[in-house]
Structure formats: C-alpha cells, structure tokens
Amino acid sequence: MLLGQSLALSAILFSIGVAGVLIRRNAIVLFMCIELMLNAVNLAFVALAQVHGLNGQVIVFFVMTVAAAEAAVGLAIILATFRHTESVDLNNINLLKG
Amino acid sequence: MSEAVFYFFAVVAILSALLCILQRNPISAALWLVSTMFCLAAIYVLLNAPFIAAIQVLVYAGAVMVLFLFVIMLLNLGRARSDLRGFAFWMLALLVVGVLAARLLPLINYTPERLTLEYSRSEMLANPDLVFPAGRAGIEATQAQGVVGAVAQPLFESYLVPFEITSILLLVAIVGAVVLAKRRI
Numbered sequence: 001m002l003l004g005q006s007l008a009l010s011a012i013l014f015s016i017g018v019a020g021v022l023i024r025r026n027a028i029v030l031f032m033c034i035e036l037m038l039n040a041v042n043l044a045f046v047a048l049a050q051v052h053g054l055n056g057q058v059i060v061f062f063v064m065t066v067a068a069a070e071a072a073v074g075l076a077i078i079l080a081t082f083r084h085t086e087s088v089d090l091n092n093i094n095l096l097k098g
Numbered sequence: 099m100s101e102a103v104f105y106f107f108a109v110v111a112i113l114s115a116l117l118c119i120l121q122r123n124p125i126s127a128a129l130w131l132v133s134t135m136f137c138l139a140a141i142y143v144l145l146n147a148p149f150i151a152a153i154q155v156l157v158y159a160g161a162v163m164v165l166f167l168f169v170i171m172l173l174n175l176g177r178a179r180s181d182l183r184g185f186a187f188w189m190l191a192l193l194v195v196g197v198l199a200a201r202l203l204p205l206i207n208y209t210p211e212r213l214t215l216e217y218s219r220s221e222m223l224a225n226p227d228l229v230f231p232a233g234r235a236g237i238e239a240t241q242a243q244g245v246v247g248a249v250a251q252p253l254f255e256s257y258l259v260p261f262e263i264t265s266i267l268l269l270v271a272i273v274g275a276v277v278l279a280k281r282r283i
Contacts, residue, residue, distance in 0.1 A: 002104050004208040006145060009108045011202030013115055013134070015195045020119030022191035025181040028124050028170055032131050035162065036115055039138055042154075046147045051210045053232025054239065057150055058253050064157050065264045069271035071162050075169045076278035082173055083281075089181060 006047035013040035027078050027088040031071065038067045104144050111137035122180050124170045128163055135159040146237075149245045 013036060020033030042060045049056025078088055085092050111134050118130035135158045142151035214229045215221070227234045239248040253261060 001210055002101065002144060003210055003213070004206045005101075005104060005108070006141065007208060008203055008206035009111065009141070011199065011205060012112055014202070015198045016112070016115040016119060018198060019191040019195050022187050022194065023183050024119065025183055026124060026175075028166065028173075028175065029119070029127050029181070032127060032166060033119060035158070036118065036131060036134065039135060039158065042150075043138055043141065046142050046145050046150055049236070050146055051213060051226065051230050051233045053230065054236040054248055054252055055232065055256075057147055057249050058257050060147075060150055061153070061249075061253065062257075062260060062264060064153065065268065068157060068162055069267055071165055072271050072275045073278065075165060076275040079169065079173070079279045088173065088175065 001050055003047055003051065007044055010040045010043040010047065013037075013043065025090045027081075027090055027093070028075075030090070031074050031078075035067060035071065038063060100144055104141060107137040107140045107144075111141070122182075123177070124175050125167065128166050128170065131166075132159050132163050135163070146240070149249055 017033045017037035017040060020036065021030055024030055024033070042063055045056040045060050045063070049060075081093050081095075082088055084095065087093070114130045114133040114137065118127045118134060121127040121130060135154060139151040139154040139159070142148070142154060210226045210233075214226045218229045236248065239251065242248075243251065
C-alpha cells in the first residue's frame with residue numbers, strides 16, 4: 001500500500017517547501033513554495049485515504065480549490081504591489097512597516 | 099514492481115522540488131514545480147486515486163502553473179538577480195527543516211497494520227477492516243460505482259455544504275483578483 005513511504009515523501013516535500021519560503025526573497029517563488037507545501041499535504045491525504053476511506057480524497061478537492069483561489073488572489077496582490085515598487089523582492093516591499 | 103515505480107517518481111519529485119527552490123530564474127523554478135506535480139500525479143495513480151491524479155494534472159500542472167508563468171512573463175522577471183537570502187536565513191531554514199524531518203520521517207515505518215494497532219490499542223482488535231470500516235467501504239464503492247462516482251458521492255452528500263461554500267470562495271477570489279489587479283474600476 002506504500003503508506004509509510006508516501007507519508008515520508010510528503011514530509012520531505014513539505015520540508016523543502018518550508019526551506020524555500022525561508023531562503024528566497026522573490027514573492028512569486030515564495031508562492032510556488034506554498035503550492036509545494038499544499039501538494040505535500042495532499043499526498044498525505046491521498047495516502048491515508050487508502051486506509052480511512054474516500055473522505056481523504058474529497059478533502060484533497062477542497063485543498064485544491066483553496067490553493068487555486070489563493071494563487072489567483074496572491075498573484076493579483078503581487079501585480080498590485082509591483083506597480084508601486086517595480087519589484088517583487090520582499091526586501092523592497094516594506095510599505096506596511098510603521 | 100509498483101514499489102520501484104514509486105521510488106523512481108519519489109526521487110524525481112524530490113530532486114525537482116529542490117531545483118525549484120534553488121533555481122535563480124523564476125521560470126525555471128515554475129517548470130521544475132510542474133515536474134514535481136506530474137510526479138505526484140503518477141504517485142496518486144499508484145495510491146489508487148486515479149481521479150485525483152487527473153485533477154492534479156488539470157488544475158495544478160495546468161491551470162495554477164499557467165497562472166504563475168503568465169504573471170512571471172507579464173512582469174518580465176525572466177532575468178532576475180539572485181534572490182537567495184543571507185547566511186542567517188540558511189541556518190534558520192536548516193534548523194526548521196531538521197526539526198521537521200526528525201519529527202516526520204519516522205512516519206516511513208507506518209503500515210496499515212501498525213496504524214490500526216496504535217488506533218485500537220489492543221492486539222485482539224487490530225484488524226484494519228474492523229477498525230477502519232470506511233477504508234473497506236471505499237474500496238467496494240470504487241469497484242461498484244467507478245473511480246469518479248465513489249469520490250463524487252461523499253462530495254455531494256456528506257460534504258454538500260462545504261462544497262457550496264467553496265463556490266462562494268471561488269466567486270470571492272474572482273472578484274478580489276479583478277479588483278486588486280485592475281488599475282481603475
């Protein structure tokens with residue numbers, strides 16, 4: 001059933017996503033790392049759906065919907081801030097600092 | 099056989115994910131992420147979820163990543179300077195990843211039998227079909243109704259309200275994206 005192996009792969013992919021969020025400054029790459037983490041969580045849900053029943057696969061549906069909505073709104077925010085600062089570097093996006 | 103296929107796709111997925119977070123060019127990063135998502139779709143097929151695999155390719159590798167590439171090309175970020183953070187953040191990342199991996203990697207020892215044993219806390223009842231009747235029911239539903247029907251039935255019965263709320267979420271996201279991205283409404 002490959003349960004343990006899938007959970008371990010999911011853990012590795014999630015860790016890579018967290019590392020990506022910490023070491024990059026490009027806002028778009030940051031969003032990609034968030035998508036990577038969501039994918040890792042989906043893999044854990046699908047792996048456990050083999051044991052726990054098909055509800056896990058239904059949850060994956062909702063996670064995908066939320067991820068798509070998040071990507072659309074997030075990229076729109078990046079577009080809006082790019083017009084102000086001409087950059088997607090997080091060090092230059094400091095308008096909210098007091 | 100299926101284990102060998104799984105390990106092949108798992109290694110490719112991990113390498114693509116690493117390349118994704120280390121590539122300087124955002125477009126290469128996006129394409130490596132697409133590679134990771136394709137590998138995950140293949141793994142979903144191995145995990146008896148072919149419908150989720152199809153949705154993964156359509157929605158993630160198709161729609162979401164096209165959105166990312168579209169924005170990258172719209173903003174003309176193809177030749178960006180290196181945007182890796184400094185030494186302190188690398189140490190922080192190593193620390194966080196180390197803690198996460200140390201806590202989560204022992205999951206590789208889990209089999210359905212061990213999960214059942216820990217859940218039921220007694221040797222006598224450690225039968226996966228008894229402890230998790232939904233798992234057996236899911237396999238039977240897949241055989242009876244097909245791959246799509248077996249996932250659609252809980253989606254439209256016990257998860258009907260979350261499903262409808264999801265449609266409101268998508269509407270809000272569409273309106274929000276238009277409002278944010280448009281210069282003047």
